[in-house]
Amino acid sequence: MSAALTLRGVGLTYATRRGEIDALSGVDLQVGDGEFVALLGPSGCGKSTVLKLAAGLMSATTGEVLLADKPVNGPGRQAGVVFQKPNLLPWKTVLENVLLPARTLRLPAAPAKARALEMLELVGLAQFAADYPYELSGGMQQRVGIARMLLHDPHLLLMDEPFAALDALSREALTLELQRIWSAQRKSVLFITHSIQEAVFLADRVLVMSPGPGRIIEALPIPLARPRTPETLADADFLALCQHLRRYFSHA
Ligand SMILES: Nc1ncnc2c1ncn2[C@@H]1O[C@H](COP(=O)(O)OP(=O)(O)O)[C@@H](O)[C@H]1O
Numbered sequence: 178m179s180a181a182l183t184l185r186g187v188g189l190t191y192a193t194r195r196g197e198i199d200a201l202s203g204v205d206l207q208v209g210d211g212e213f214v215a216l217l218g219p220s221g222c223g224k225s226t227v228l229k230l231a232a233g234l235m236s237a238t239t240g241e242v243l244l245a246d247k248p249v250n251g252p253g254r255q256a257g258v259v260f261q262k263p264n265l266l267p268w269k270t271v272l273e274n275v276l277l278p279a280r281t282l283r284l285p286a287a288p289a290k291a292r293a294l295e296m297l298e299l300v301g302l303a304q305f306a307a308d309y310p311y312e313l314s315g316g317m318q319q320r321v322g323i324a325r326m327l328l329h330d331p332h333l334l335l336m337d338e339p340f341a342a343l344d345a346l347s348r349e350a351l352t353l354e355l356q357r358i359w360s361a362q363r364k365s366v367l368f369i370t371h372s373i374q375e376a377v378f379l380a381d382r383v384l385v386m387s388p389g390p391g392r393i394i395e396a397l398p399i400p401l402a403r404p405r406t407p408e409t410l411a412d413a414d415f416l417a418l419c420q421h422l423r424r425y426f427s428h429a
């Protein structure tokens with residue numbers, strides 16, 4: 178079976194001044210083509226470490242990390258990444274911020290600009306292209322980050338708690354928006370969160386990680402119909418899935 182992302186027997190040990198920290202141990206996971214996978218786990222269990230390995234920002238201590246069945250080898254064009262903070266450059270406009278990766282990825286200028294404008298349209302920010310980040314709300318800034326992630330049309334989206342810093346209403350709106358973008362663009366997604374509701378709402382499958390050293394302790398399919406809507410949040414099946422996951426975190 179072809180998979181957008183595969184981790185097989187992955188372990189990661191950080192060397193620190195206070196000795197070695199085993200962040201991950203024996204992690205096996207897959208994100209299928211076009212699949213939306215949420216990775217759920219308590220703080221410090223190694224979620225961001227998984228994402229950095231998938232993005233090629235670090236190498237695994239043991240095991241294999243494959244993108245489309247090939248070993249990942251440094252940051253590349255296959256994946257697009259967003260973090261909790263959008264890391265926008267304050268002296269650049271919204272459009273220039275979306276275009277930031279164009280040079281490193283060696284994208285030809287004119288098509289890159291056209292694509293950037295298209296992605297700003299997709300995230301509902303077309304009319305803000307010439308504004309500066311300080312003129313935007315936190316939710317709008319995070320949308321700029323999403324447009325930037327999509328600039329080079331990556332096959333795999335890697336998202337590390339992208340909405341965690343937002344207020345509850347922006348968070349809900351962006352969750353709906355992400356579902357829309359994902360279904361329009363047919364991407365494969367690894368979405369990291371510590372919100373049970375967010376994971377169940379968005380994902381085809383929720384992977385639960387144990388406290389550190391992290392490994393996957395459950396892979397839960399989410400058979401809820403799409404598109405999911407605000408009414409889904411009150412759906413009995415939705416609530417039962419959340420309740421099932423909650424028992425892993427009742428001591429957190
Ligand atoms: N650069 C680093 N150097 C040393 N230890 C780290 C580093 N990054 C993360 N860790 C440790 O690895 C563990 C997992 O961290 P992380 O992947 O950030 O977890 P999560 O994203 O689930 O909160 C934690 O114990 C953390 O302190």
Ligand SMILES: [Mg+2]
Binds near residue numbers: 224225226337
């Ligand atoms: Mg993290």
